[in-house]
Amino acid sequence: MRFDTEFRRPQNAERALAALRELVRETGPIRLMEICGTHTMAIAKAGLRALLPEGLELISGPGCPVCVTPAGAIDWILRLSERPDVILASYGDLLRVPGSVRGDSLLRRRSLGAQVRTVYSPVEALALAAEHPDREVVFLGVGFETTAPGTAACLLEARERGLRNFSVLSLLKRTEPALRALVEAPDFAVDGFLCPGHVAAVTGAQAFAFLPREYRLPAVVAGFEPGDLLCAICRLADMVRRGEPALENEYTRVVTQEGNPAALAAIGCVFTPAAAVWRGLGEIPESGLAPGDAFSPWDAAKKFSFPAGSSAVETPGCRCGAVIRGVARPAECPLFGSVCTPADPVGPCMVSGEGACAAAYRYRNL
Amino acid sequence: MCLAVPLKITSIDGKRAVGEAGGLSQTLRVDFLPGLQPGDYVMVHAGFAIQKLTEEQAAENLAAIREALDAL
Amino acid sequence: MEERITLDYGSGGLRTAELIDRLLVPAFRSEPLAALGDGAVLENRSAPLVFSTDSFVVTPWRFPGGDIGKLAVCGTVNDVCMAGGEPRYLSLSLVIEEGFLLRDLEEIVRSIAREAERAGVSVVTGDTKVVERGKGDGIYLNTSGIGFLRAPGLSRAAIRPGDAVLLSGSAGCHGAAVLMARGELPCEGELLSDCRPLHELSAAVLAAGGVRILRDPTRGGVATTLNEFVEGSGLCIELEEDAVPIDAPVAAACDLLGLDPLYSACEGRLLAIVDPAHAEAALEALRRTEGGEGAAVIGRVTQSRPGCVVLRTALGGARILGKLTGAQLPRIC
Numbered sequence: 098m099r100f101d102t103e104f105r106r107p108q109n110a111e112r113a114l115a116a117l118r119e120l121v122r123e124t125g126p127i128r129l130m131e132i133c134g135t136h137t138m139a140i141a142k143a144g145l146r147a148l149l150p151e152g153l154e155l156i157s158g159p160g161c162p163v164c165v166t167p168a169g170a171i172d173w174i175l176r177l178s179e180r181p182d183v184i185l186a187s188y189g190d191l192l193r194v195p196g197s198v199r200g201d202s203l204l205r206r207r208s209l210g211a212q213v214r215t216v217y218s219p220v221e222a223l224a225l226a227a228e229h230p231d232r233e234v235v236f237l238g239v240g241f242e243t244t245a246p247g248t249a250a251c252l253l254e255a256r257e258r259g260l261r262n263f264s265v266l267s268l269l270k271r272t273e274p275a276l277r278a279l280v281e282a283p284d285f286a287v288d289g290f291l292c293p294g295h296v297a298a299v300t301g302a303q304a305f306a307f308l309p310r311e312y313r314l315p316a317v318v319a320g321f322e323p324g325d326l327l328c329a330i331c332r333l334a335d336m337v338r339r340g341e342p343a344l345e346n347e348y349t350r351v352v353t354q355e356g357n358p359a360a361l362a363a364i365g366c367v368f369t370p371a372a373a374v375w376r377g378l379g380e381i382p383e384s385g386l387a388p389g390d391a392f393s394p395w396d397a398a399k400k401f402s403f404p405a406g407s408s409a410v411e412t413p414g415c416r417c418g419a420v421i422r423g424v425a426r427p428a429e430c431p432l433f434g435s436v437c438t439p440a441d442p443v444g445p446c447m448v449s450g451e452g453a454c455a456a457a458y459r460y461r462n463l
Numbered sequence: 464m465c466l467a468v469p470l471k472i473t474s475i476d477g478k479r480a481v482g483e484a485g486g487l488s489q490t491l492r493v494d495f496l497p498g499l500q501p502g503d504y505v506m507v508h509a510g511f512a513i514q515k516l517t518e519e520q521a522a523e524n525l526a527a528i529r530e531a532l533d534a535l
Numbered sequence: 536m537e538e539r540i541t542l543d544y545g546s547g548g549l550r551t552a553e554l555i556d557r558l559l560v561p562a563f564r565s566e567p568l569a570a571l572g573d574g575a576v577l578e579n580r581s582a583p584l585v586f587s588t589d590s591f592v593v594t595p596w597r598f599p600g601g602d603i604g605k606l607a608v609c610g611t612v613n614d615v616c617m618a619g620g621e622p623r624y625l626s627l628s629l630v631i632e633e634g635f636l637l638r639d640l641e642e643i644v645r646s647i648a649r650e651a652e653r654a655g656v657s658v659v660t661g662d663t664k665v666v667e668r669g670k671g672d673g674i675y676l677n678t679s680g681i682g683f684l685r686a687p688g689l690s691r692a693a694i695r696p697g698d699a700v701l702l703s704g705s706a707g708c709h710g711a712a713v714l715m716a717r718g719e720l721p722c723e724g725e726l727l728s729d730c731r732p733l734h735e736l737s738a739a740v741l742a743a744g745g746v747r748i749l750r751d752p753t754r755g756g757v758a759t760t761l762n763e764f765v766e767g768s769g770l771c772i773e774l775e776e777d778a779v780p781i782d783a784p785v786a787a788a789c790d791l792l793g794l795d796p797l798y799s800a801c802e803g804r805l806l807a808i809v810d811p812a813h814a815e816a817a818l819e820a821l822r823r824t825e826g827g828e829g830a831a832v833i834g835r836v837t838q839s840r841p842g843c844v845v846l847r848t849a850l851g852g853a854r855i856l857g858k859l860t861g862a863q864l865p866r867i868c
Contacts, residue, residue, distance in 0.1 A: 100469035100504060100521050101790075104528070106849045113532035120535070134868040135466050138793070144852025162868055188509070189792075189864030204861075217721045217792065217865055218510025220492060240509070243465035244867065247511035250494045295465040298506060298514040320524075323850040328528040331535045347531075350524040351506050351514050360495040360513060439860045449866075459857050466793045466867055485787025489722035509867050510721065 100350060104322035113331055118150040124338050126152045128286060129330065130423055132276065133293035134161030134449065135321055141456060143323040145330075153334065156423035157446075157453040159275055160293060162239040163190045164421060164445040164452060165375045166268050168412050171196035173403060174237060174266070178203065178211035184229060185213045186222035187237040193448045197412050200441065219251040219265075226255070226263035235397045238265045242304075243295045245269050245386055246360035249367035252388060255395050266397035267387055269368070272296055273304065274384035275375060280312050284424045289315035289333040294325070294348040301356030302346040309342040320348035367392055376445065377418020417444035420453050427457035434458060467508040469516055472501050482507065538637035545631070545665025554663060558641060559627075562648040567659040575659035577624055580683055585620030587611055588679040594672055596643065598716035600708075600727030601802070603676055604646030609732050609802055610753070611680040612654045616737040617749045617805065619689045620682030625651060627661040627678055632671030643674065654732035656680065686741045691764055693747040698836040699814035700772055701807040703736050703821050704729060704829040705780040706757045707799030710863075711788045719865065720792065726784040731803030736827045740805070743820040745813025750806050757833075758797040758856040760806055761844045765836075766858075772844045774834035774856070792865035797846075797856060799863070808836065 107113070121127060131137055137157045140146065146155060159165045175196050178185055185203065192204045192215065207213040212232070216222050219236055226234035238248045248265060255263045272293065279285060292305045297318045308316040315336035319329035329347045336342055346352055364386065373385025388396040397403065414432050419425035427433050427446065437443035439455050446454035470482030470489060480493045482505065492511045493499050505512035543550040560569050567575035589610045596603040608625065615622040627647065631640065651658055708729040714720045733751060740746055752760040757779070761772045781796045789796045803826060809817045814832060821830035839845070844856040 109532045116535040143850045144848040144854040148852045188867045190866040220510050243508050247509050295467045324528050328531045350521040357495050468790050485783035487722045487724035487784050487787045
């Protein structure tokens with residue numbers, strides 16, 4: 098039994114797609130939102146959009162940690178990269194994201210001599226700090242609940258080992274407050290959510306129960322293989338048709354109801370919920386994770402005075418925010434395709450290869 | 464939101480372990496999954512195992528997907 | 536104390552002569568080179584010539600399955616082969632950073648000599664420069680290659696709807712192997728670069744007939760090279776996801792870092808667009824030749840989406856494979 102390949106080609110995909118076509122004919126247009134960047138990538142990789150019936154729309158919501166990091170935060174990080182005593186450790190995802198100045202990114206700063214290292218895990222950032230005791234190693238901690246436990250473990254370890262030249266800029270986000278903000282916005286128009294399987298691996302599937310319970314929105318926790326995605330979309334569409342919203346867990350091989358208690362405990366031990374600014378959604382109370390007071394010496398925001406208020410700066414003209422909320426299509430942005438292209442992205446939705454705008458750009462003539 | 468891959472644990476030393484997939488071995492941290500044994504499968508994100516996997520659950524999952532697609 | 540390259544080795548004086556006489560000339564055993572003239576005098580078969588050049592800056596210089604020396608021979612030999620040439624002569628320029636270990640240079644030179652012999656080319660002229668410490672990345676190589684044209688008329692313009700698309704082996708091995716050697720892949724294992732000269736494989740596929748164009752999918756990988764075949768034309772290349780051979784370690788490495796093997800470089804594979812009447816013979820010819828055992832027909836030329844490369848997925852869907860924009864970066868989301 099393989100945990101991924103076995104799920105790549107569901108046996109009865111064609112029949113299910115035909116049934117989905119019938120279903121949408123019956124219900125009229127259905128708009129589903131995936132709120133996980135990896136779902137967005139997986140949907141594109143499987144070529145799923147081309148198979149879905151007309152009238153069934155998949156919208157890429159605020160699920161890419163890079164896409165929701167505000168331009169102001171990137172500006173601050175770029176300024177920090179100017180300090181000769183600082184080594185920045187970042188996931189590759191963040192390197193091309195521009196701040197509020199077009200064309201300026203960590204990749205560009207690196208070419209100008211800034212110390213920017215790509216890491217795959219926060220553990221590597223910790224090792225960098227141990228290797229360079231004369232430098233300040235700042236780990237750029239983007240991510241959601243899936244990434245937060247590992248980040249927490251590294252902060253715990255830094256404290257234990259007394260590694261004073263290591264710090265984390267926590268740009269970590271919590272899923273639930275953002276989803277609530279999205280759903281409660283006056284222009285919200287989505288019929289159901291494809292919930293992020295790897296967030297749920299940590300939080301448990303029950304973390305998404307509020308969607309059907311409080312907002313009467315169908316929600317399916319889904320895996321990332323084509324079979325998972327097709328199944329989850331079918332389940333959501335079926336709930337929309339029946340008018341019976343519920344929470345379902347499609348990804349049972351990875352996700353339990355209660356999640357991973359040890360990982361949740363690590364988050365709770367190190368971080369406290371704090372207000373955070375999301376690109377496109379603005380400031381949302383309790384939607385971020387800030388290191389607790391016991392971890393102040395390892396909190397880059399405190400160590401280098403990260404100005405919380407200024408991070409709400411947005412790039413003029415860029416409508417990535419509206420695109421992320423599903424209220425504007427990429428082509429409705431005045432910058433799309435003219436000023437903002439994959440080779441020279443202005444907003445984060447154009448940066449990631451499968452960001453909503455990059456995908457729309459690639460398919461623009463079809 | 465979060466990329467994760469399944470790995471098979473080949474050795475464990477405290478919080479550190481080595482896992483394998485496709486002939487490649489990778490070091491990972493197992494802080495959040497106490498009691499793992501070599502031979503266990505885990506889902507790994509950014510160098511940390513976040514959940515344990517079992518063949519039984521995977522088989523059940525596959526059967527459930529088949530059933531759900533048939534039921535539509 | 537281990538001998539290191541100093542600025543003296545690039546001075547043009549005694550040390551330079553020592554390097555040439557003791558290391559380079561004996562390694563390549565080539566008459567025009569041994570003559571030590573300012574240029575090489577070459578035999579002329581009065582066939583049209585194919586001429587190509589490439590520079591090599593890979594870090595680290597040694598990677599699983601090869602090194603910068605092997606790469607410098609294969610890279611240029613393969614470019615000559617892909618242009619329809621039979622490669623014969625190479626030039627070799629070395630730009631060495633002060634402090635580079637002489638022992639390492641010797642290993643690289645031996646590797647160049649071995650690979651040149653394997654590919655049937657002579658190193659006939661060369662140059663050595665040494666740059667100050669901090670102004671180079673260990674070692675850079677440049678090779679230029681000359682070959683005799685044996686297959687005239689290979690070009691994009693020859694591609695027709697219905698043609699078959701062949702790949703001589705699994706995709707993306709070199710790119711993944713270099714990532715691993717750089718330590719950017721947080722794992723280790725049996726992941727070897729596919730770096731090899733393509734003189735035999737290209738001769739084999741050309742002998743089968745019906746070849747429209749050849750190209751080795753180096754930077755940007757299979758997807759980017761195929762885009763170059765059809766961009767701006769009325770043709771489309773449709774690939775079958777299941778038909779593209781990808782080795783298990785490459786797939787695992789790419790899954791881990793969120794990379795796409797179709798955009799990962801190969802250094803010992805060729806892509807051939809072939810008249811469908813010759814496709815089977817071409818495939819057989821590749822598979823019979825060393826290094827082509829894993830060859831496959833991966834798709835065909837159509838007119839469905841002009842100018843595009845489309846991947847038909849295992850699920851039955853489709854996605855457009857654009858050209859690579861910038862280097863692939865490892866991602867967590």
